[in-house]
Amino acid sequence: MPVYMVDRDLPGVTMDALAQAQRAAIDTAATYQAQGRDVRYIRSTFVPGESHCMCLFEAPSAQDVSDLNDEAQIPYTRVTEAMDLTPSRLPSPTATREATSCSRGDSSLAGGRRAAIC
Template sequence: MQTYLVERSLPGISMDQLSAAQQRAIQTAGEMSAQGTPVRYVRSTFVPDSGQCMCLFEGSSAEDVKRLNEKAAIPFDRVVEAMDLRPAS
């Protein structure tokens, strides 16, 4: 699976709303995977001052990740392939 970055602009979103969106992403990813479209929510980074939110997903295609976000009713600006670079342990 590839890693995809989902960019969002969510000015004014409350932490409760953000948490609910995260739960919808996780639930929708589970449903899609169970139905044969492997996709996984990895994590998000949120910048409260600007409302910018960047979410990482793993999936087979950007289209699958877009479809997940549309099904979960989470607005997004774009979905792009990315590299999740982690330091060596």
């Protein structure tokens, strides 16, 4: 099933508010599953220095993920298809090499910023 990333810009957000948003995503996904809608919350990563949060969901479509976030009343800036590269979920070695090829100087990997995973 496709994986979608939800981008969120959350200036001034508190850890309590992040926890409430995560709970809302989990609860709404459970409600969707009980209704026969195959949408699953995977995890979130928050970058405090940028007030940016990225959440991963499994779903048949980006629209399903948008619907879930709208219903849970969690703000977001976009929903895009993504690849979850968690070791147990890695695609074939060839696809992984293509998807993860980057140089050591790639700013997206070498910024030295800490991220909190919820």
